[in-house]
Amino acid sequence: MAAALPTLATVFGLSKDGQLPDIGKIVQGFDFSKSDDYLHCDLAPSFGKLSAAGLQDMDDELKIMIAGTTKLIGDIPKEKRNWDSVMASCMQNFLMEPDGDAIARADKLIKKSSENFQTDGSPKDQIVQEVSTWFSNLVSDMDVLAATKIDINVLGRIVASSGATIDSFESFFAKHEHHEQTMLDIGILRYPDIDHPYFKKVYRIKLTAWSDSQRILFHQEDDNGITGEFNSRRFKPRESVIKGMSDKARGAAINAANNLFG
Template identity: 40%
Template sequence: MKVQAIILFFFAIAYCYASVSDMVSMIPDGPAGSRLAKAKTGLQTAGMIIGEARAMWSRNTAEDIVKTKQIPYHCTLAASYSNLTSEVIRAMDQELQIMIAGTNKLMKKMRDNNKDGNITFNEYVATMTQNQFVTSDDTEDVVRSSSKSFGQFRLATNSIDQEIVDAVALWFANDLIKDADILAATRIDIVDFANIVGLTGATVDSLESLIVKNDYAERSVVDVGVIRYPDADHPYFKLFRIQLFAYRKSNRVLFVQKDASGIRGLYQSKVFRPNPTILGKLRADVRERAMKAAQDMFAPESFF
Protein backbone atom coordinates (compact mmCIF):
# COMPACT_ATOMS: atom_id res chain seq x y z
CA MET A 1 0.00 0.00 0.00
CA LYS A 2 2.84 2.38 0.92
CA VAL A 3 4.69 1.57 -2.31
CA GLN A 4 1.56 2.28 -4.35
CA ALA A 5 1.04 5.59 -2.57
CA ILE A 6 4.65 6.62 -3.29
CA ILE A 7 4.26 5.71 -6.96
CA LEU A 8 1.05 7.71 -7.34
CA PHE A 9 2.62 10.68 -5.56
CA PHE A 10 5.64 10.61 -7.87
CA PHE A 11 3.52 10.67 -10.98
CA ALA A 12 1.29 13.40 -9.60
CA ILE A 13 4.38 15.60 -9.28
CA ALA A 14 6.12 14.58 -12.48
CA TYR A 15 3.25 14.54 -14.96
CA CYS A 16 0.45 16.83 -13.79
CA TYR A 17 0.49 20.48 -14.71
CA ALA A 18 -1.89 21.59 -11.96
CA SER A 19 -0.83 22.97 -8.59
CA VAL A 20 -1.33 21.08 -5.32
CA SER A 21 -4.52 23.00 -4.61
CA ASP A 22 -5.81 22.09 -8.08
CA MET A 23 -5.05 18.42 -7.50
CA VAL A 24 -7.16 18.42 -4.34
CA SER A 25 -10.10 19.64 -6.42
CA MET A 26 -9.69 17.10 -9.21
CA ILE A 27 -12.47 14.64 -9.93
CA PRO A 28 -11.87 10.87 -10.04
CA ASP A 29 -11.99 9.84 -13.69
CA GLY A 30 -11.85 6.15 -14.49
CA PRO A 31 -9.43 3.78 -12.73
CA ALA A 32 -7.05 4.72 -9.96
CA GLY A 33 -4.19 4.34 -12.45
CA SER A 34 -5.44 7.16 -14.70
CA ARG A 35 -2.47 9.33 -13.74
CA LEU A 36 -0.12 6.47 -14.64
CA ALA A 37 -1.89 6.11 -17.99
CA LYS A 38 -1.22 9.81 -18.61
CA ALA A 39 2.50 9.04 -18.63
CA LYS A 40 1.91 6.54 -21.45
CA THR A 41 -0.56 8.54 -23.55
CA GLY A 42 0.53 12.10 -22.77
CA LEU A 43 -3.11 13.00 -22.09
CA GLN A 44 -4.77 14.36 -18.98
CA THR A 45 -8.18 12.92 -18.16
CA ALA A 46 -11.45 14.80 -18.56
CA GLY A 47 -11.79 14.70 -14.77
CA MET A 48 -8.44 16.44 -14.35
CA ILE A 49 -9.47 19.21 -16.75
CA ILE A 50 -12.80 19.81 -15.00
CA GLY A 51 -11.03 19.75 -11.64
CA GLU A 52 -8.58 22.42 -12.80
CA ALA A 53 -11.46 24.58 -14.05
CA ARG A 54 -13.23 24.30 -10.70
CA ALA A 55 -10.01 25.21 -8.92
CA MET A 56 -9.73 28.35 -11.06
CA TRP A 57 -13.30 29.26 -10.11
CA SER A 58 -12.55 28.79 -6.42
CA ARG A 59 -9.86 31.48 -6.64
CA ASN A 60 -11.51 33.99 -9.00
CA THR A 61 -14.78 35.72 -9.78
CA ALA A 62 -16.43 35.46 -13.19
CA GLU A 63 -15.46 39.08 -13.86
CA ASP A 64 -11.81 38.33 -13.05
CA ILE A 65 -11.78 35.36 -15.43
CA VAL A 66 -13.32 37.43 -18.23
CA LYS A 67 -10.52 39.99 -17.86
CA THR A 68 -7.82 37.31 -18.21
CA LYS A 69 -9.19 36.16 -21.59
CA GLN A 70 -8.69 32.57 -20.40
CA ILE A 71 -11.18 29.77 -21.05
CA PRO A 72 -11.56 27.90 -17.73
CA TYR A 73 -13.02 24.75 -19.29
CA HIS A 74 -10.43 24.22 -21.99
CA CYS A 75 -8.32 21.35 -23.35
CA THR A 76 -7.66 20.41 -26.95
CA LEU A 77 -7.81 16.72 -26.00
CA ALA A 78 -8.35 14.87 -22.73
CA ALA A 79 -8.91 11.15 -22.14
CA SER A 80 -11.99 9.45 -20.72
CA TYR A 81 -11.33 5.88 -19.56
CA SER A 82 -14.78 5.15 -18.12
CA ASN A 83 -14.55 1.89 -16.13
CA LEU A 84 -11.37 0.59 -17.76
CA THR A 85 -8.88 -1.36 -15.64
CA SER A 86 -6.16 -3.83 -16.55
CA GLU A 87 -8.60 -6.66 -15.84
CA VAL A 88 -11.33 -5.14 -18.01
CA ILE A 89 -8.91 -4.64 -20.91
CA ARG A 90 -7.58 -8.20 -20.53
CA ALA A 91 -11.14 -9.52 -20.99
CA MET A 92 -11.67 -7.50 -24.16
CA ASP A 93 -11.53 -8.73 -27.72
CA GLN A 94 -7.91 -8.96 -28.92
CA GLU A 95 -8.48 -6.45 -31.73
CA LEU A 96 -9.72 -3.88 -29.22
CA GLN A 97 -6.65 -4.39 -27.04
CA ILE A 98 -4.28 -3.96 -29.97
CA MET A 99 -6.21 -0.90 -31.16
CA ILE A 100 -5.84 0.68 -27.70
CA ALA A 101 -2.10 -0.05 -27.55
CA GLY A 102 -1.48 1.33 -31.03
CA THR A 103 -3.48 4.48 -30.33
CA ASN A 104 -1.72 5.05 -26.99
CA LYS A 105 1.65 4.87 -28.74
CA LEU A 106 0.47 7.24 -31.46
CA MET A 107 -0.86 9.80 -28.96
CA LYS A 108 2.32 9.67 -26.88
CA LYS A 109 4.49 10.16 -29.97
CA MET A 110 2.36 13.08 -31.11
CA ARG A 111 2.63 14.77 -27.69
CA ASP A 112 6.38 14.10 -27.45
CA ASN A 113 6.90 15.71 -30.85
CA ASN A 114 4.97 18.80 -29.73
CA LYS A 115 6.44 19.64 -26.33
CA ASP A 116 4.79 23.06 -26.33
CA GLY A 117 1.43 21.28 -26.41
CA ASN A 118 0.21 23.42 -29.30
CA ILE A 119 -1.89 20.69 -30.95
CA THR A 120 -5.35 21.51 -32.25
CA PHE A 121 -8.37 19.23 -32.02
CA ASN A 122 -8.48 18.99 -35.81
CA GLU A 123 -4.88 17.75 -35.80
CA TYR A 124 -5.88 15.01 -33.36
CA VAL A 125 -8.75 14.06 -35.67
CA ALA A 126 -6.37 13.95 -38.64
CA THR A 127 -3.94 11.76 -36.69
CA MET A 128 -6.68 9.32 -35.71
CA THR A 129 -7.90 9.23 -39.30
CA GLN A 130 -4.38 8.18 -40.37
CA ASN A 131 -4.08 5.65 -37.52
CA GLN A 132 -3.59 2.28 -39.27
CA PHE A 133 -5.05 0.36 -36.32
CA VAL A 134 -8.48 2.00 -36.62
CA THR A 135 -10.98 2.83 -39.31
CA SER A 136 -13.29 5.83 -39.25
CA ASP A 137 -17.00 5.00 -39.06
CA ASP A 138 -18.35 7.95 -41.02
CA THR A 139 -21.95 6.83 -40.47
CA GLU A 140 -21.54 7.85 -36.81
CA ASP A 141 -20.29 11.39 -37.50
CA VAL A 142 -22.15 14.11 -35.61
CA VAL A 143 -21.97 17.88 -36.06
CA ARG A 144 -24.65 19.76 -34.15
CA SER A 145 -25.20 23.35 -33.08
CA SER A 146 -27.81 24.84 -30.77
CA SER A 147 -28.46 28.09 -28.93
CA LYS A 148 -30.17 29.01 -25.67
CA SER A 149 -31.38 32.59 -25.42
CA PHE A 150 -31.87 34.51 -22.20
CA GLY A 151 -32.83 38.04 -21.33
CA GLN A 152 -29.70 40.09 -20.78
CA PHE A 153 -31.05 41.49 -17.54
CA ARG A 154 -31.24 37.96 -16.10
CA LEU A 155 -27.82 36.74 -17.15
CA ALA A 156 -25.77 39.81 -16.35
CA THR A 157 -26.42 39.76 -12.61
CA ASN A 158 -24.09 39.07 -9.72
CA SER A 159 -26.24 36.26 -8.33
CA ILE A 160 -26.74 33.12 -10.41
CA ASP A 161 -30.36 32.13 -10.94
CA GLN A 162 -30.79 28.39 -10.29
CA GLU A 163 -33.63 28.32 -12.80
CA ILE A 164 -31.24 29.47 -15.52
CA VAL A 165 -28.61 26.95 -14.43
CA ASP A 166 -31.14 24.10 -14.64
CA ALA A 167 -32.36 25.33 -18.02
CA VAL A 168 -28.81 25.43 -19.41
CA ALA A 169 -28.12 21.92 -18.06
CA LEU A 170 -31.27 20.58 -19.77
CA TRP A 171 -30.49 22.38 -23.02
CA PHE A 172 -26.92 21.01 -22.94
CA ALA A 173 -28.08 17.41 -22.41
CA ASN A 174 -31.23 17.28 -24.54
CA ASP A 175 -30.63 19.73 -27.38
CA LEU A 176 -26.87 19.93 -27.89
CA ILE A 177 -25.31 16.60 -26.89
CA LYS A 178 -28.16 14.04 -26.96
CA ASP A 179 -25.80 11.23 -25.92
CA ALA A 180 -25.76 9.80 -22.37
CA ASP A 181 -22.33 8.24 -22.88
CA ILE A 182 -20.81 11.58 -23.89
CA LEU A 183 -22.50 13.38 -21.00
CA ALA A 184 -20.87 10.93 -18.59
CA ALA A 185 -17.49 11.24 -20.30
CA THR A 186 -17.37 15.06 -20.06
CA ARG A 187 -17.53 14.95 -16.23
CA ILE A 188 -19.51 18.23 -16.32
CA ASP A 189 -22.21 18.47 -13.64
CA ILE A 190 -24.49 21.10 -12.10
CA VAL A 191 -21.59 22.83 -10.31
CA ASP A 192 -19.94 23.44 -13.67
CA PHE A 193 -23.16 24.64 -15.28
CA ALA A 194 -23.46 27.23 -12.52
CA ASN A 195 -19.90 28.35 -13.32
CA ILE A 196 -20.65 28.43 -17.04
CA VAL A 197 -23.80 30.50 -16.53
CA GLY A 198 -21.89 32.90 -14.28
CA LEU A 199 -19.14 33.31 -16.86
CA THR A 200 -21.70 33.70 -19.65
CA GLY A 201 -23.34 36.56 -17.76
CA ALA A 202 -20.04 38.31 -17.08
CA THR A 203 -18.94 37.80 -20.68
CA VAL A 204 -22.21 39.15 -22.08
CA ASP A 205 -21.72 42.24 -19.94
CA SER A 206 -18.17 42.69 -21.27
CA LEU A 207 -19.38 42.46 -24.88
CA GLU A 208 -21.43 45.65 -24.55
CA SER A 209 -18.67 47.84 -26.01
CA LEU A 210 -18.35 45.55 -29.05
CA ILE A 211 -22.06 45.75 -29.79
CA VAL A 212 -21.68 49.47 -30.47
CA LYS A 213 -19.80 48.64 -33.67
CA ASN A 214 -21.24 45.20 -34.44
CA ASP A 215 -24.66 43.61 -34.38
CA TYR A 216 -23.25 40.39 -32.93
CA ALA A 217 -20.38 39.52 -30.60
CA GLU A 218 -19.40 36.32 -28.82
CA ARG A 219 -16.64 34.77 -26.74
CA SER A 220 -15.70 31.16 -25.97
CA VAL A 221 -16.47 29.96 -22.42
CA VAL A 222 -15.97 26.20 -22.95
CA ASP A 223 -13.76 24.38 -25.45
CA VAL A 224 -13.04 20.76 -24.54
CA GLY A 225 -11.95 17.87 -26.74
CA VAL A 226 -12.12 14.30 -25.40
CA ILE A 227 -11.10 10.86 -26.65
CA ARG A 228 -13.44 8.30 -25.13
CA TYR A 229 -11.69 4.92 -24.77
CA PRO A 230 -13.39 1.64 -25.74
CA ASP A 231 -15.02 -0.59 -23.15
CA ALA A 232 -17.23 -3.69 -23.21
CA ASP A 233 -20.38 -1.64 -23.95
CA HIS A 234 -18.76 0.73 -26.45
CA PRO A 235 -16.15 -1.21 -28.52
CA TYR A 236 -14.73 1.84 -30.28
CA PHE A 237 -12.91 5.12 -29.76
CA LYS A 238 -15.06 8.24 -29.83
CA LEU A 239 -13.37 11.57 -30.42
CA PHE A 240 -15.55 14.58 -29.62
CA ARG A 241 -15.38 18.31 -29.03
CA ILE A 242 -17.76 20.60 -27.14
CA GLN A 243 -17.65 24.37 -27.59
CA LEU A 244 -19.85 26.90 -25.78
CA PHE A 245 -19.93 30.61 -26.56
CA ALA A 246 -21.51 33.51 -24.72
CA TYR A 247 -23.13 35.83 -27.25
CA ARG A 248 -24.78 39.21 -27.37
CA LYS A 249 -26.65 40.59 -30.35
CA SER A 250 -28.48 43.77 -31.18
CA ASN A 251 -31.51 44.08 -33.45
CA ARG A 252 -32.42 47.55 -34.66
CA VAL A 253 -35.94 48.11 -36.00
CA LEU A 254 -36.44 51.73 -37.06
CA PHE A 255 -35.29 53.73 -34.03
CA VAL A 256 -35.79 50.93 -31.52
CA GLN A 257 -32.82 48.78 -30.46
CA LYS A 258 -33.39 45.40 -28.82
CA ASP A 259 -30.52 43.49 -27.22
CA ALA A 260 -30.53 39.74 -26.69
CA SER A 261 -27.96 37.40 -25.16
CA GLY A 262 -27.42 33.76 -24.39
CA ILE A 263 -25.23 30.75 -24.96
CA ARG A 264 -24.41 28.99 -28.23
CA GLY A 265 -23.11 25.45 -28.44
CA LEU A 266 -21.29 23.38 -31.05
CA TYR A 267 -20.84 19.62 -30.66
CA GLN A 268 -18.96 17.30 -33.01
CA SER A 269 -17.97 13.66 -32.65
CA LYS A 270 -16.36 10.89 -34.67
CA VAL A 271 -16.17 7.13 -34.06
CA PHE A 272 -13.13 4.94 -34.78
CA ARG A 273 -13.41 1.14 -34.83
CA PRO A 274 -10.74 -1.61 -35.11
CA ASN A 275 -9.26 -1.99 -38.59
CA PRO A 276 -9.53 -5.75 -39.33
CA THR A 277 -7.45 -5.49 -42.51
CA ILE A 278 -4.33 -4.35 -40.64
CA LEU A 279 -4.93 -6.13 -37.34
CA GLY A 280 -5.42 -9.47 -39.07
CA LYS A 281 -1.96 -9.27 -40.67
CA LEU A 282 0.03 -8.73 -37.46
CA ARG A 283 2.44 -11.45 -36.38
CA ALA A 284 1.58 -13.39 -33.24
CA ASP A 285 4.49 -11.93 -31.25
CA VAL A 286 3.53 -8.37 -32.22
CA ARG A 287 -0.05 -9.02 -31.16
CA GLU A 288 1.08 -10.35 -27.79
CA ARG A 289 3.31 -7.35 -27.11
CA ALA A 290 0.56 -4.93 -28.09
CA MET A 291 -2.01 -6.67 -25.90
CA LYS A 292 0.34 -6.63 -22.92
CA ALA A 293 1.00 -2.92 -23.46
CA ALA A 294 -2.75 -2.23 -23.42
CA GLN A 295 -3.27 -4.33 -20.28
CA ASP A 296 -0.43 -2.52 -18.50
CA MET A 297 -1.50 1.04 -19.35
CA PHE A 298 -2.81 1.62 -15.81
CA ALA A 299 0.21 -0.01 -14.14
CA PRO A 300 3.45 1.65 -12.95
CA GLU A 301 6.44 1.59 -15.28
CA SER A 302 8.75 -1.39 -14.76
CA PHE A 303 11.68 0.74 -13.54
CA PHE A 304 9.83 1.21 -10.26
Protein backbone atom coordinates in the same frame (compact mmCIF):
# COMPACT_ATOMS: atom_id res chain seq x y z
CA MET B 1 18.49 -0.60 -27.09
CA ALA B 2 14.75 -0.98 -27.75
CA ALA B 3 12.63 2.12 -27.37
CA ALA B 4 10.60 2.30 -24.18
CA LEU B 5 6.95 1.39 -24.58
CA PRO B 6 4.64 4.41 -24.39
CA THR B 7 2.44 4.59 -21.32
CA LEU B 8 -0.60 6.73 -20.60
CA ALA B 9 1.56 8.81 -18.26
CA THR B 10 4.23 9.50 -20.89
CA VAL B 11 1.61 10.41 -23.50
CA PHE B 12 -0.77 12.51 -21.37
CA GLY B 13 1.40 13.44 -18.40
CA LEU B 14 0.24 13.46 -14.79
CA SER B 15 -1.93 15.97 -12.96
CA LYS B 16 -0.78 17.85 -9.87
CA ASP B 17 -1.98 15.03 -7.62
CA GLY B 18 0.20 12.54 -9.47
CA GLN B 19 -2.77 10.87 -11.15
CA LEU B 20 -3.57 10.49 -14.82
CA PRO B 21 -5.53 13.47 -16.14
CA ASP B 22 -9.20 12.88 -16.92
CA ILE B 23 -11.53 15.33 -18.61
CA GLY B 24 -14.14 14.97 -15.87
CA LYS B 25 -11.67 16.07 -13.19
CA ILE B 26 -10.44 18.92 -15.39
CA VAL B 27 -13.97 20.26 -15.94
CA GLN B 28 -15.02 19.91 -12.31
CA GLY B 29 -11.87 21.66 -11.09
CA PHE B 30 -11.95 24.66 -13.43
CA ASP B 31 -12.85 28.11 -12.09
CA PHE B 32 -15.31 29.57 -14.59
CA SER B 33 -15.55 32.81 -12.60
CA LYS B 34 -12.32 34.04 -14.20
CA SER B 35 -13.80 36.27 -16.89
CA ASP B 36 -10.46 36.64 -18.67
CA ASP B 37 -9.93 32.90 -18.99
CA TYR B 38 -11.78 29.89 -20.34
CA LEU B 39 -11.44 26.14 -20.21
CA HIS B 40 -9.34 25.18 -23.21
CA CYS B 41 -7.99 21.67 -23.60
CA ASP B 42 -6.97 20.46 -27.06
CA LEU B 43 -7.01 16.82 -26.00
CA ALA B 44 -7.67 15.12 -22.68
CA PRO B 45 -8.35 11.44 -22.05
CA SER B 46 -11.50 10.01 -20.56
CA PHE B 47 -11.00 6.57 -19.05
CA GLY B 48 -14.42 5.89 -17.59
CA LYS B 49 -14.07 2.66 -15.60
CA LEU B 50 -10.92 1.57 -17.42
CA SER B 51 -8.20 0.28 -15.11
CA ALA B 52 -4.98 -1.70 -15.42
CA ALA B 53 -6.82 -4.85 -14.33
CA GLY B 54 -9.75 -4.22 -16.66
CA LEU B 55 -7.41 -3.68 -19.59
CA GLN B 56 -5.93 -7.14 -19.10
CA ASP B 57 -9.36 -8.71 -19.61
CA MET B 58 -10.14 -6.92 -22.87
CA ASP B 59 -10.29 -8.56 -26.28
CA ASP B 60 -6.88 -8.72 -28.00
CA GLU B 61 -8.12 -6.78 -31.04
CA LEU B 62 -9.28 -3.96 -28.80
CA LYS B 63 -5.95 -3.99 -26.96
CA ILE B 64 -4.07 -3.69 -30.25
CA MET B 65 -6.24 -0.76 -31.33
CA ILE B 66 -5.77 0.98 -27.97
CA ALA B 67 -1.99 0.51 -27.99
CA GLY B 68 -1.64 1.71 -31.58
CA THR B 69 -3.83 4.76 -31.07
CA THR B 70 -2.06 5.77 -27.86
CA LYS B 71 1.31 5.54 -29.61
CA LEU B 72 0.10 7.65 -32.54
CA ILE B 73 -1.26 10.32 -30.19
CA GLY B 74 2.05 10.27 -28.34
CA ASP B 75 3.86 10.88 -31.63
CA ILE B 76 1.99 14.19 -32.06
CA PRO B 77 3.85 16.97 -30.19
CA LYS B 78 1.65 18.27 -27.36
CA GLU B 79 1.65 21.79 -28.78
CA LYS B 80 0.23 20.43 -32.05
CA ARG B 81 -2.45 18.19 -30.57
CA ASN B 82 -5.68 19.79 -31.71
CA TRP B 83 -8.95 18.50 -33.09
CA ASP B 84 -7.71 18.45 -36.68
CA SER B 85 -4.41 16.68 -35.99
CA VAL B 86 -5.98 14.10 -33.68
CA MET B 87 -8.78 13.33 -36.13
CA ALA B 88 -6.27 13.05 -38.98
CA SER B 89 -4.22 10.62 -36.90
CA CYS B 90 -7.29 8.52 -36.10
CA MET B 91 -8.48 8.43 -39.70
CA GLN B 92 -5.01 7.36 -40.89
CA ASN B 93 -4.64 4.71 -38.19
CA PHE B 94 -4.67 1.39 -40.07
CA LEU B 95 -5.53 -0.48 -36.84
CA MET B 96 -9.00 1.05 -36.59
CA GLU B 97 -11.81 2.29 -38.77
CA PRO B 98 -14.80 4.62 -38.35
CA ASP B 99 -17.84 3.03 -36.75
CA GLY B 100 -20.78 4.96 -38.19
CA ASP B 101 -20.93 8.49 -39.54
CA ALA B 102 -19.30 11.56 -38.04
CA ILE B 103 -21.55 13.68 -35.84
CA ALA B 104 -21.47 17.46 -36.10
CA ARG B 105 -24.11 19.54 -34.33
CA ALA B 106 -24.38 23.23 -33.53
CA ASP B 107 -27.14 25.16 -31.81
CA LYS B 108 -27.81 28.51 -30.18
CA LEU B 109 -29.68 29.33 -27.00
CA ILE B 110 -30.92 32.85 -27.72
CA LYS B 111 -32.34 35.40 -25.30
CA LYS B 112 -33.71 38.82 -26.14
CA SER B 113 -32.39 40.57 -23.06
CA SER B 114 -29.13 40.27 -21.17
CA GLU B 115 -31.20 40.21 -17.98
CA ASN B 116 -31.77 36.52 -18.63
CA PHE B 117 -28.09 35.91 -17.99
CA GLN B 118 -27.37 38.68 -15.50
CA THR B 119 -26.37 37.23 -12.17
CA ASP B 120 -24.84 38.15 -8.85
CA GLY B 121 -23.08 34.80 -8.78
CA SER B 122 -26.22 32.74 -8.20
CA PRO B 123 -27.92 32.31 -11.60
CA LYS B 124 -31.66 31.74 -11.71
CA ASP B 125 -32.59 28.07 -11.41
CA GLN B 126 -34.96 28.35 -14.36
CA ILE B 127 -32.22 29.64 -16.67
CA VAL B 128 -29.72 27.02 -15.51
CA GLN B 129 -32.28 24.26 -16.06
CA GLU B 130 -33.04 25.61 -19.53
CA VAL B 131 -29.33 25.67 -20.38
CA SER B 132 -28.93 22.14 -18.99
CA THR B 133 -31.77 20.80 -21.14
CA TRP B 134 -30.45 22.64 -24.19
CA PHE B 135 -26.93 21.27 -23.65
CA SER B 136 -28.16 17.70 -23.14
CA ASN B 137 -30.09 17.91 -26.41
CA LEU B 138 -27.06 19.33 -28.20
CA VAL B 139 -24.81 16.45 -27.11
CA SER B 140 -27.48 13.71 -27.04
CA ASP B 141 -24.98 11.19 -25.69
CA MET B 142 -25.28 10.07 -22.07
CA ASP B 143 -21.75 8.63 -22.08
CA VAL B 144 -20.30 12.00 -23.11
CA LEU B 145 -22.31 13.85 -20.46
CA ALA B 146 -21.17 11.39 -17.79
CA ALA B 147 -17.52 11.37 -18.91
CA THR B 148 -17.11 15.15 -19.13
CA LYS B 149 -19.06 15.76 -15.91
CA ILE B 150 -20.57 18.89 -17.45
CA ASP B 151 -23.53 18.63 -15.09
CA ILE B 152 -26.08 21.18 -13.93
CA ASN B 153 -23.64 22.58 -11.34
CA VAL B 154 -20.94 23.17 -13.95
CA LEU B 155 -23.49 24.66 -16.35
CA GLY B 156 -24.64 26.96 -13.56
CA ARG B 157 -21.10 28.27 -13.22
CA ILE B 158 -20.86 28.69 -17.00
CA VAL B 159 -24.16 30.61 -17.04
CA ALA B 160 -22.88 32.89 -14.28
CA SER B 161 -19.64 33.48 -16.15
CA SER B 162 -21.53 34.02 -19.41
CA GLY B 163 -23.71 36.63 -17.71
CA ALA B 164 -20.67 38.51 -16.46
CA THR B 165 -19.12 38.31 -19.92
CA ILE B 166 -22.27 39.59 -21.63
CA ASP B 167 -22.55 42.43 -19.10
CA SER B 168 -18.99 43.50 -19.94
CA PHE B 169 -19.88 43.73 -23.63
CA GLU B 170 -22.54 46.41 -23.09
CA SER B 171 -20.08 49.27 -22.59
CA PHE B 172 -18.74 48.71 -26.10
CA PHE B 173 -22.01 48.82 -27.99
CA ALA B 174 -22.44 51.43 -30.69
CA LYS B 175 -24.82 51.05 -33.62
CA HIS B 176 -24.59 47.37 -34.61
CA GLU B 177 -21.98 45.29 -32.84
CA HIS B 178 -21.37 41.65 -32.10
CA HIS B 179 -19.14 40.39 -29.28
CA GLU B 180 -18.37 36.85 -28.23
CA GLN B 181 -16.09 34.93 -25.93
CA THR B 182 -15.33 31.23 -25.73
CA MET B 183 -16.28 29.73 -22.37
CA LEU B 184 -15.24 26.12 -22.99
CA ASP B 185 -13.38 24.33 -25.77
CA ILE B 186 -12.33 20.74 -25.08
CA GLY B 187 -11.26 17.72 -27.11
CA ILE B 188 -11.61 14.26 -25.60
CA LEU B 189 -10.25 10.81 -26.41
CA ARG B 190 -12.65 8.31 -24.84
CA TYR B 191 -10.99 5.01 -24.00
CA PRO B 192 -13.04 1.79 -23.99
CA ASP B 193 -14.02 0.39 -20.59
CA ILE B 194 -16.15 -2.40 -19.16
CA ASP B 195 -19.37 -0.50 -19.95
CA HIS B 196 -18.28 0.47 -23.48
CA PRO B 197 -15.90 -2.31 -24.53
CA TYR B 198 -16.32 -2.21 -28.28
CA PHE B 199 -15.16 1.17 -29.50
CA LYS B 200 -13.04 4.25 -29.01
CA LYS B 201 -14.56 7.70 -29.37
CA VAL B 202 -13.10 11.12 -30.14
CA TYR B 203 -15.20 14.21 -29.55
CA ARG B 204 -15.09 17.96 -29.10
CA ILE B 205 -17.35 20.39 -27.23
CA LYS B 206 -17.25 24.17 -27.59
CA LEU B 207 -19.44 26.73 -25.82
CA THR B 208 -19.34 30.44 -26.69
CA ALA B 209 -21.13 33.32 -24.93
CA TRP B 210 -22.14 36.13 -27.25
CA SER B 211 -24.14 39.34 -27.43
CA ASP B 212 -25.45 41.27 -30.40
CA SER B 213 -26.75 44.84 -30.21
CA GLN B 214 -28.47 46.79 -32.95
CA ARG B 215 -29.56 50.41 -32.56
CA ILE B 216 -32.13 51.81 -34.97
CA LEU B 217 -32.79 55.49 -34.27
CA PHE B 218 -33.73 55.58 -30.58
CA HIS B 219 -34.60 51.89 -30.34
CA GLN B 220 -32.08 49.25 -29.28
CA GLU B 221 -32.50 45.51 -29.72
CA ASP B 222 -30.25 43.11 -27.85
CA ASP B 223 -29.84 39.41 -28.52
CA ASN B 224 -27.53 37.34 -26.37
CA GLY B 225 -26.96 33.72 -25.56
CA ILE B 226 -24.71 30.70 -25.84
CA THR B 227 -23.63 28.87 -28.97
CA GLY B 228 -22.77 25.20 -28.62
CA GLU B 229 -20.84 22.94 -30.99
CA PHE B 230 -20.47 19.18 -30.67
CA ASN B 231 -18.38 16.93 -32.91
CA SER B 232 -17.93 13.21 -32.41
CA ARG B 233 -16.48 10.21 -34.22
CA ARG B 234 -16.53 6.61 -33.07
CA PHE B 235 -13.96 3.99 -34.08
CA LYS B 236 -13.66 0.21 -33.89
CA PRO B 237 -10.77 -2.22 -34.51
CA ARG B 238 -10.02 -2.87 -38.19
CA GLU B 239 -10.30 -6.65 -38.02
CA SER B 240 -8.98 -7.34 -41.52
CA VAL B 241 -5.65 -5.66 -40.72
CA ILE B 242 -5.29 -6.93 -37.16
CA LYS B 243 -5.97 -10.52 -38.18
CA GLY B 244 -3.24 -10.23 -40.81
CA MET B 245 -0.57 -9.13 -38.33
CA SER B 246 2.32 -11.44 -37.60
CA ASP B 247 2.40 -13.19 -34.24
CA LYS B 248 5.40 -11.06 -33.26
CA ALA B 249 3.64 -7.79 -34.11
CA ARG B 250 0.44 -8.87 -32.34
CA GLY B 251 2.38 -9.89 -29.26
CA ALA B 252 4.25 -6.58 -29.14
CA ALA B 253 1.04 -4.57 -29.45
CA ILE B 254 -0.77 -6.61 -26.80
CA ASN B 255 2.21 -6.26 -24.47
CA ALA B 256 2.21 -2.50 -25.04
CA ALA B 257 -1.50 -2.34 -24.17
CA ASN B 258 -1.06 -4.43 -21.03
CA ASN B 259 1.59 -1.98 -19.82
CA LEU B 260 -0.18 1.29 -20.65
CA PHE B 261 -0.82 2.01 -16.98
CA GLY B 262 2.86 1.46 -16.24
